[in-house]
Structure formats: structure tokens, C-alpha cells
Amino acid sequence: MSHTDTVKQFAEMLYRAVPRADIAIRDWEGNRYGPDQSSATLVLNHPGSLRAALIAPTDLSAGEAYIYEDIDFEGDILAALYLGNNLDQLRKQPRMLAKALNLVRSLPNESNRRLHRRPRLSGRLHSxxxxxxxxxxxxxxxxxxxxxxxxxxxxxxxxxxxxxxxxxxxxxxxxxxxxxxxxxxxxxxxxxxxxxxxxxxxxxxxxxxxxxxxxxxxxxxxxxxxxxxxxxxxxxxxxxxxxxxxxxxxxxxxxxxxxxxxxxxxxxxxxxxxxxxxxxxxxxxxxxxxxxxxxxxxxxxxxxxxxxxxxxxxxxxxxxxxxxxxxxxxxxxxxxxxxxxxxxxxxxxxxxxxxxxxxxxxxxxxxxxxxxxxxxxxxxxxxxxxxxxxxxxxxxxxxxxxxxxxxxxxxxxxxxxxxxxxx
Missing domain, CATH: 3.40.50.150 (Vaccinia Virus protein VP39)
Structure with missing residues (x-):
């Protein structure tokens, strides 16, 4: 399966789980998935973008994928983040969640965050x-x-x-x-x-x-x-x-x-x-x-x-x-x-x-x-x-x-x- 086919299959699962999602997805080749009219577009800048944002499935991974430009949000960023909030519903469907994450893991393990060091503080906590x-x-x-x-x-x-x-x-x-x-x-x-x-x-x-x-x-x-x-x-x-x-x-x-x-x-x-x-x-x-x-x-x-x-x-x-x-x-x-x-x-x-x-x-x-x-x-x-x-x-x-x-x-x-x- 090609990387674009994997993204397409993931998108189909996503829109079945959240049928009223007000966000489209556009991959690095310009392919668009989701509603024809939407308030926001999630842009995947390279084949590893989706994996960078979702593995591990935490807000830290998603946030770093955005600030380090693995992904972009065009349009209303709130519509995009509300989709992420709605995806918590997938946790109630463990089989679908496991299948979705397995799809994502098949994409290249590439992310721009590897080029950056996370900020760290020194000393005793709250000194x-x-x-x-x-x-x-x-x-x-x-x-x-x-x-x-x-x-x-x-x-x-x-x-x-x-x-x-x-x-x-x-x-x-x-x-x-x-x-x-x-x-x-x-x-x-x-x-x-x-x-x-x-x-x-x-x-x-x-x-x-x-x-x-x-x-x-x-x-x-x-x-x-x-x-x-x-x-x-x-x-x-x-x-x-x-x-x-x-x-x-x-x-x-x-x-x-x-x-x-x-x-x-x-x-x-x-x-x-x-x-x-x-x-x-x-x-x-x-x-x-x-x-x-x-x-x-x-x-x-x-x-x-x-x-x-x-x-x-x-x-x-x-x-x-x-x-x-x-x-x-x-x-x-x-x-x-x-x-x-x-x-x-x-x-x-x-x-x-x-x-x-x-x-x-x-x-x-x-x-x-x-x-x-x-x-x-x-x-x-x-x-x-x-x-x-x-x-x-x-x-x-x-x-x-x-x-x-x-x-x-x-x-x-x-x-x-x-x-x-x-x-």
C-alpha cells in the first residue's frame, strides 16, 4: 500500500468515526480528503507527518508536529482542535483505535522534532x-x-x-x-x-x-x-x-x-x-x-x-x-x-x-x-x-x-x- 493510500484509508476511518468533522485533510501530493467545504484543513507536509502527529497519541506529539512544521492548519485552527477533542471518542472503540494507530505506524518514522531539543529547566522543582x-x-x-x-x-x-x-x-x-x-x-x-x-x-x-x-x-x-x-x-x-x-x-x-x-x-x-x-x-x-x-x-x-x-x-x-x-x-x-x-x-x-x-x-x-x-x-x-x-x-x-x-x-x-x- 502506498503512503497516500494509507492516508486515504485513515481519513475514511476518521470521517466514519466523526461524520460531522468540519476539517479536510490534504497530503504532500495535494490529494484532498473529507468534506468539499470545511472551516479548516489539516496539511500533511511529508509522508511521515501523520505519524509524527499521532505516535505517541498525545497532545505533546500533535503540538510538536505543528510547531516543527510536520503539519499545518489552514483556516480555523479551533475547528481542527475540536476534531482532535472529538477523536477521544475513539478511545471508546478500542478495535477501531488500534486499527487506526496500526495504519499510522506503517507510515515513515520521520519528524522534524528530531532536529530539536525539548526545553529543560534545571534545579529542584519549584525552588x-x-x-x-x-x-x-x-x-x-x-x-x-x-x-x-x-x-x-x-x-x-x-x-x-x-x-x-x-x-x-x-x-x-x-x-x-x-x-x-x-x-x-x-x-x-x-x-x-x-x-x-x-x-x-x-x-x-x-x-x-x-x-x-x-x-x-x-x-x-x-x-x-x-x-x-x-x-x-x-x-x-x-x-x-x-x-x-x-x-x-x-x-x-x-x-x-x-x-x-x-x-x-x-x-x-x-x-x-x-x-x-x-x-x-x-x-x-x-x-x-x-x-x-x-x-x-x-x-x-x-x-x-x-x-x-x-x-x-x-x-x-x-x-x-x-x-x-x-x-x-x-x-x-x-x-x-x-x-x-x-x-x-x-x-x-x-x-x-x-x-x-x-x-x-x-x-x-x-x-x-x-x-x-x-x-x-x-x-x-x-x-x-x-x-x-x-x-x-x-x-x-x-x-x-x-x-x-x-x-x-x-x-x-x-x-x-x-x-x-x-x-
Whole structure:
């Protein structure tokens, strides 16, 4: 059987298993398989492409086949990744799955990933030195690169939408203000922003609530850019970001925000993280912890490599929400409020993907083809994860148990939400 015949037979099996697949396949000779009209096309660049993507049948193999150009996705990359998600149904048909994988294994054992070394960190897991390497590998990709897909505030976390069609900029400003409202910020209070990114939370709180803000980051580029932004708007005396690990922070604060940071902490350090935050929070203060969680409850081997853990967020760990709540309460906190922002993050990512794709040439010039492909497929995969509820994101309001109670819900609702505006 020729290699093209093998691909044809695989495609026939695929479309029988997923009859409504909105993706076509085109091989290296230009042969097309699947629907005449589709939102996406999987392009096999050489006879070993399919094997490179599917053997071993993991997201790491598929992701590396894409970033190293064994395969391409033309059109809507989300349609392509939804097909991959649907292929999980094949696991329920072990005979068909075995036959499909045997077909793929008969193709040439060729892949471009053999020409590349996987990134590796050194040192003890979640030591301060290793965490600095992990953060730098992701966030020091270049400020201008991130500006190509983030909104003007440079907020690298999920926005808060009241309408799926509204702009990302509006939704991000609403999220920053919602965090400020949930923390009951007011003039003169001190705010610690843990993992402060490019300073968007501190800028919003300083401009609109007149707080004294301090941020910490392990990214040198974020550190420099944040302090430059504060100085540019005349808030350099009031706001500052330091290059520090959360374990190195001292002092006490009226409010603490941690937005999109605790995923980097690690399961083994989670109680330590919350104990540190508890110690930094003044009596009567509030902490907002905003982070991604998983709905996966099975015990997976710690050393299992995924595409995201290898190429995007090294050493990042997602935990079920109940584990996070337990760690916070074990540290002494009382959980006052929990809100899921799952679909808000899916919408945010869809905006980021569209922005990145529209700036493809500039992104590649600033970084590389591999970096562009890595961010494109990681964000698209994350959309699928959020939209299918494989992962979620929660905002938790944490307080010391003797903190005065806030009655009602006005403090936890965006100012322009109808629940607030109509009251």
C-alpha cells in the first residue's frame, strides 16, 4: 500500500468515526480528503507527518508536529482542535483505535522534532531559582510580542464580558474594576499584586481607587515595563513593581490580588503560598485569588509531559477547585465568595488568537515561526479546554475569619452589570 493510500484509508476511518468533522485533510501530493467545504484543513507536509502527529497519541506529539512544521492548519485552527477533542471518542472503540494507530505506524518514522531539543529547566522543582527560569521562559518572550495580541492595558488574564460581542478592551477594564470592587479598594489602602504582569491591575487601582500599590514579578521585562508605565502617568511615587518571588515578600497589606499566578506555584507549595498570603494580609483585609483549575480528578504521574508543560508553562500545575479551597482554608483563610469565569476566558482567548493571527508576520519577525505557532496552538487548545469544561478559572475572595461581613452582592458585581445598574 502506498503512503497516500494509507492516508486515504485513515481519513475514511476518521470521517466514519466523526461524520460531522468540519476539517479536510490534504497530503504532500495535494490529494484532498473529507468534506468539499470545511472551516479548516489539516496539511500533511511529508509522508511521515501523520505519524509524527499521532505516535505517541498525545497532545505533546500533535503540538510538536505543528510547531516543527510536520503539519499545518489552514483556516480555523479551533475547528481542527475540536476534531482532535472529538477523536477521544475513539478511545471508546478500542478495535477501531488500534486499527487506526496500526495504519499510522506503517507510515515513515520521520519528524522534524528530531532536529530539536525539548526545553529543560534545571534545579529542584519549584525552588526559587527554578521558578525564575520557568517564568522567564514564558513571560520574557518580548513586550512587543505580547502587545500584538493583548488589549492596550496589557492584561494577560481573562476578561469579564457582559456581551460576547463587546470589545476585549472594554471587558478587560471591567475585569480590573471588578477585582477592585471585590477587594473593597478605597483611597489610601495598600494593595499587593502577586504576579503583577505588566502592571495593569496596579495602574487601574492607582488611577481609579487611589491605592498605594506594590507588585512582584519574576520577569525582568515585566518589571521594567511596569515601572516605566507607572512613571509615564505620574504614579511612580505611588506604585512600584519589584523582582521578587512571593516567598521573599515582607510587610503587611490591606488587600492582595493574585491574578493568573498561582498556577505556577505547584501542588506541593500551595499551602505554603496561602500561608504566606495569610501572613501578609492585615486583619480585616481581603485577598482575591484568580486562577485556572482542572476538572481532572484522576491521579496522573507527576512527570507526564504535555505540550503546555513542555513548551508553554514549564512546571505549571492545575488542580481541582476543591484542592485550592482546602489549601486556602488549611492556611487559615475563610472562603467568602467563589465565581467561575470559564466562558469569559474562552472569549478572551478567541480574541487573543484573532489578534495574533492578524499580526502573524510581525510576530514571526519579532520572535520566530516556532514561537508564533506555539502561542497559536496553546491558546487554541485552551479555548477547547474552557469551552468543553475540561478546565475552568475561578475568582475566590478570601478573608481572615474575623473580617467584617459584607452583606448583599453589590460589592461582587461589575458596576455596569444589570444586576447592579438596575438596583
Amino acid at each position: 526559587m531559582a527554578r521558578d525564575r527560569q520557568a517564568i522567564s521562559s514564558h513571560y520574557d518572550t518580548g513586550n512587543e510580542f505580547f502587545s500584538l495580541f493583548l488589549d492596550p492595558s496589557k492584561t494577560y488574564s481573562c476578561a469579564y464580558f457582559l456581551d460576547p460581542l463587546e470589545s476585549l478592551e472594554v471587558a478587560q477594564q471591567r475585569k480590573l474594576d471588578l477585582v477592585s470592587r471585590k477587594l473593597l479598594l478605597r483611597p489610601g489602602l495598600s494593595l499587593l499584586d502577586v504576579g503583577s504582569g505588566w502592571g495593569s491591575m496596579l495602574l487601574h487601582a492607582g488611577k481609579n481607587y487611589d491605592v498605594v500599590g506594590r507588585g512582584i514579578t519574576l520577569s525582568h521585562e515585566q518589571f521594567e515595563e511596569s515601572n516605566r508605565r507607572f512613571a509615564d502617568v505620574g504614579l511612580g511615587h505611588q506604585l512600584a513593581v519589584e523582582m521578587k518571588d512571593y516567598r521573599e515578600v515582607s510587610g503587611s497589606f490591606d488587600a492582595i490580588s493574585s491574578i493568573g499566578m498561582f498556577e505556577h506555584v505547584g501542588a506541593g507549595q500551595l499551602t505554603t503560598y496561602f500561608e504566606k498570603m495569610f501572613g501578609l494580609l492585615k486583619p480585616g483585609g481581603l485577598m482575591l485569588n484568580h486562577g485556572i483549575t482542572t476538572r481532572e480528578r484522576r491521579r496522573l504521574p507527576r512527570l507526564r509531559e504535555t505540550f503546555v508543560s513542555t513548551h508553554v508553562f514549564p512546571d505549571g500545575e492545575l488542580l481541582p477547585i476543591e484542592n485550592v479551597i482546602q489549601a486556602a482554608e488549611d492556611a487559615g483563610f475563610e472562603v467568602r465568595d467563589v465565581e467561575s469565569l470559564r466562558m469569559h476566558y474562552a472569549l478572551t482567548l478567541r480574541n487573543w488568537i484573532a489578534n495574533l493571527e492578524s499580526n502573524r508576520e510581525r510576530a514571526i519577525k519579532l520572535t520566530s515561526e516556532k514561537t508564533y505557532r506555539t502561542w497559536r496552538i496553546y491558546m487554541a487548545g485552551s479555548v477547547v479546554g474552557f469551552e468543553t469544561a475540561g478546565i475552568s478559572v475561578y475568582q475566590m475572595i478570601l478573608a481572615k475569619p474575623n473580617t467584617p461581613w459584607q452583606f448583599g452582592r453589590r460589592w461582587a458585581v461589575a458596576a455596569d452589570d444589570t444586576a447592579e445598574a438596575g438596583s
